[in-house]
Amino acid sequence: MSEHDHHHHDHDHSELSETELRVRALESILTEKGYVEAAALDAIVQAYETKIGPHNGARVVAKAWTDPAFKKALLEDASKAVGTLGHVSRVGDHLVAIENTPGRHNMVVCTLCSCYPWEMLGLPPVWYKASPYRSRAVKDPRGVLADFGVSLPKETEIRVWDSTAETRFLVLPMRPAGTEGWSEEQLAELVTRDSMIGTGFPKTPGAPS
């Protein structure tokens, strides 16, 4: 299938609708051949739309902020620790949690494709999968952070984790000041997706979201 095949088509429809037609055709072929049940494809999409998302990671982070034994277990073996929580147990075997400290900020990328902890954070955003982030994160992480409006003290060590294998990384951000006595549920509300990738911070208590 080369791009040249398309030159004979009329150009009334956009490249997008061209793609849409090809995707539909492939789905017909796969279902007609008996490879996949069409309803099962619907169910996959629905599962992604409803079951995974950054709320899973946020609950893990909030628990680590309030429960020192859980935090220790999480940093030692994140798959095992998360597996002990009923609500997010389907995390696979190779999750690694990495802790931000005042001296060190962690940031996660996949320069080769788009590896990302789906079970913890959902499907990755477009920018995570796109060339600007993948190319620059390992060479100019401070410049990338500036694109997110994030700046760190110039002496802070920045550790970039390139996800080149099946290990998946979850950043454990620092707990915001002014949250003493907060419940896990309240804290989870402050945990943003980007703070668990390392391209942002948790929300500040009282700040407009």
Next chain:
Amino acid sequence: MNGVHDMGGMDGFGKVEPELNEPMFHEEWESRVLAMVRAMGAAGAFNIDASRFYRETLPPQVYLSSSYYKKWFLGLEALLLDKGYISKDDVASGHSVALPKSLKHGKFSMADVERIMVRGKFGRTAPAAAKFKAGDRVRAKNIHPATHTRLPRYVRGHVGVVERDHGCHVFPDTAANDAGEHPQWLYTVVFDGRELWGPDSDPTIKVSIDAFEPYLEAI
């Protein structure tokens, strides 16, 4: 392979542009592509390494100008054609005209959906003792495999330190070519930013990759 997908350290792609309140899918067809890739993989048509390799082997200009799910679609179609699950006549007519090929795990049905929402296991029994341990200084080999590899170009030839040992995992370099899992020890190896990007680069940066043992040599 030294493809455009291996973009760590490249310049010129511009700013990162986060989208506020980004939807999970921008077009409905994107979700169908995701579902087809997951279903056909689970049915045994290919493994995750092969699916990555077929996206990497898209022509560079197509790779760089296609959206994420367009790349997934093009890679999926090429892979299914190559492995004989679909034919050129099927694609040309938009319907199945050729006989189906049997799938290793059979038809993907509703009963399989829950299974694929749990991440696969890639850890394997170690065939040999680990060569390296945390704290060892190692060099990423200067190798340029022509097929799939997970050793990015920007670390090749550079010296780093083993930080973590993740046990033995499926080796993508062979698994992608249907040449077997050949489990290998996997380590997080950390490189100083100046080792990778030169003496004038930001001294506060450290970059790690997860490296399979065959990617590394003792120094």
